[in-house]
Amino acid sequence: MELLKELEKDVRYLEGLNSCINCGVCTAICPAAQFCDYDPRMIADTVQKGNETEIEKLLKTDTIWYCGECLSCKTRCPRGNTPGYIVQALRALSIRTGMFMESKQGQKQLAIKRTVGDHILKHGYCIYIDEVDTEMYPEQGPVWDWLKKNRVQILDRLGTSYGKKQSGTLRKTSKKSLTDLKRIFEETGATEQFEKIEALSAQKARELNIAFSEGKDPYFDSLYNGDE
Amino acid sequence: MKETKNRIWEAYQKEIAGDHYYFARSCIRQNFFPAAEDLFLKIIREVAGKNIYDDAWQTTCTGIAYHSGIIPFETTMTVVTRQFALMTEAGYTNFACSCVTSFGIYIEVVETWKNFPQKEKEIRDALKRATGMTFEIPKNLVHTSDLIYKFRKEIACKIKLRLINRQTGEPLKVVDHIGCHYAKIFPAKGIGGAEFPYVLAGLIDEWGGAQVDYPERRHCCGFGFRQYLLKSNRGYSLSNCKKKFDSMEPFQPDLIIANCPGCTFFLDRWQYVIAEMNGITYGQNGYGIPVLTYEELAGLLLGYDPWDMGLQLHQTAVEPILDKLGVQYVADDKYKGKDRIDLGKPDMPAVLRSI
Numbered sequence: 001m002e003l004l005k006e007l008e009k010d011v012r013y014l015e016g017l018n019s020c021i022n023c024g025v026c027t028a029i030c031p032a033a034q035f036c037d038y039d040p041r042m043i044a045d046t047v048q049k050g051n052e053t054e055i056e057k058l059l060k061t062d063t064i065w066y067c068g069e070c071l072s073c074k075t076r077c078p079r080g081n082t083p084g085y086i087v088q089a090l091r092a093l094s095i096r097t098g099m100f101m102e103s104k105q106g107q108k109q110l111a112i113k114r115t116v117g118d119h120i121l122k123h124g125y126c127i128y129i130d131e132v133d134t135e136m137y138p139e140q141g142p143v144w145d146w147l148k149k150n151r152v153q154i155l156d157r158l159g160t161s162y163g164k165k166q167s168g169t170l171r172k173t174s175k176k177s178l179t180d181l182k183r184i185f186e187e188t189g190a191t192e193q194f195e196k197i198e199a200l201s202a203q204k205a206r207e208l209n210i211a212f213s214e215g216k217d218p219y220f221d222s223l224y225n226g227d228e
Numbered sequence: 229m230k231e232t233k234n235r236i237w238e239a240y241q242k243e244i245a246g247d248h249y250y251f252a253r254s255c256i257r258q259n260f261f262p263a264a265e266d267l268f269l270k271i272i273r274e275v276a277g278k279n280i281y282d283d284a285w286q287t288t289c290t291g292i293a294y295h296s297g298i299i300p301f302e303t304t305m306t307v308v309t310r311q312f313a314l315m316t317e318a319g320y321t322n323f324a325c326s327c328v329t330s331f332g333i334y335i336e337v338v339e340t341w342k343n344f345p346q347k348e349k350e351i352r353d354a355l356k357r358a359t360g361m362t363f364e365i366p367k368n369l370v371h372t373s374d375l376i377y378k379f380r381k382e383i384a385c386k387i388k389l390r391l392i393n394r395q396t397g398e399p400l401k402v403v404d405h406i407g408c409h410y411a412k413i414f415p416a417k418g419i420g421g422a423e424f425p426y427v428l429a430g431l432i433d434e435w436g437g438a439q440v441d442y443p444e445r446r447h448c449c450g451f452g453f454r455q456y457l458l459k460s461n462r463g464y465s466l467s468n469c470k471k472k473f474d475s476m477e478p479f480q481p482d483l484i485i486a487n488c489p490g491c492t493f494f495l496d497r498w499q500y501v502i503a504e505m506n507g508i509t510y511g512q513n514g515y516g517i518p519v520l521t522y523e524e525l526a527g528l529l530l531g532y533d534p535w536d537m538g539l540q541l542h543q544t545a546v547e548p549i550l551d552k553l554g555v556q557y558v559a560d561d562k563y564k565g566k567d568r569i570d571l572g573k574p575d576m577p578a579v580l581r582s583i
Binding site: 010011012014015031032034035036065066068069070071072074075088091092095105108109111112113115116117120124125126127128129132136137138139140141142143144145146147150153154155156157158159160162165166167168169170171173174176177178180181183184185186187188189190193194197223224225226227 | 253255256258259262263265266282283284285286287288290291292293295296297298299300301302303305306307310332340343344347354355357358359361408409411412413415422423447448450451452453454455457458459460461462463464466467468471497498500501536538540541542543563564565566569571572573574575576577
């Protein structure tokens, strides 16, 4: 597989790279570059040079997973490049080729698939109150514990539709809507991608001798709570 | 200087339809600020007198999954077109979404198709195969903060309080935080563009407050999608917010308002974490700086009960801004459920002052 040719099939890559002049404005404005070992200028430069070996290295490193997708780089680039889009294309290719499993950050995609990804198909929301607790999200603070404990009474006072089959805040997503989402995921490659992430993660867990099953198993915990 | 700058900001405008909107909800807002969206609908319907449709069949746009790199762009595009199809079926052409991530995605999808028309056909076919649905592209696509901005003068006519400190008579100092995906991706789609967004500053000006122009005003809140979603990466989010708080602190803001669901959440919750971890508080007398959404601010000024608007669910206490504004509220009602049943108080943070 020629990696550059694969990237060039992705609209995010085609819109993301025009011609980088290596000015570094993207890195100067980048929130990730301020706190991580991350340099969007280098990413744009690497793909622009088109060296297959270097692109492959990139697909296997933590680097492409540090971007926070704020897309501040799109605003400021004087040549109309968007390193954040290039990163999106690199991430997609890294998953498609299985190379994401070569990096610790890439491996963490399983934990996101098992939270946000599964919540979408289960609830119709990326995030849903029933799935959020202060053990996984301690920054929610004691007010969240109070809300969770009293959620029926509080959400009733606030006039929400929590758990109800009607319009409104936190309504129960209809079976028809969830079926539509499932079919869209199957039709457009998300289901296949989820299955790939699960299958390759199972293999990695076996290599590392960490118990792997489903949901918040020990392998999930090692990724979710593990090293930065 | 400040007057000149304000005039420059006002020069950037965008088209916002005057009535009849299809309303798309936000995953984060519904969960973390569960009264905010219905408050928004109440203001649009009862204060501005406009028609807005709340659809039971809608779902997430999948934006958080897309920006975390777990699903293909094609999946997100197709889910977005299902939302457009629901709008079309309901007989609407103006689309108003409550989430800034969604807003960026809806615009991104439509703009991508302008450069890659074959992609539009591919997605239309995928939606048809998956759901049997067809759709029209919205004629007008806005964020809900755009609508509050558009009707800010109508709201101003009905407010009972202005952004004035009732003790000193001085304008309250308000930090505006604009979600990155509101205008950094497509500057022409945001009021004021990416560098000088006016969508919230316009509310501050109209309702009598003073803007706080601090160095990191445009810096990201640090959501970072996959960075926040993983506990092991979450330092990214906290660090970026701290950078903003440290930058705004010397200006002693009375209030932070934000138009992005995630930003509002992080600016509220990370103050609690910084207080508990480092003993630092950014407000006065051990409190944090209260953080409100744009419609929560409008609701307070309109005289609505803060506890019916869900302000007790903010971890950073809102009482300092209620008292400065002169909001009449019953302190004992804060932690009550429906029919004023007492639910007991949440545990209080060890450092961040709460009531």
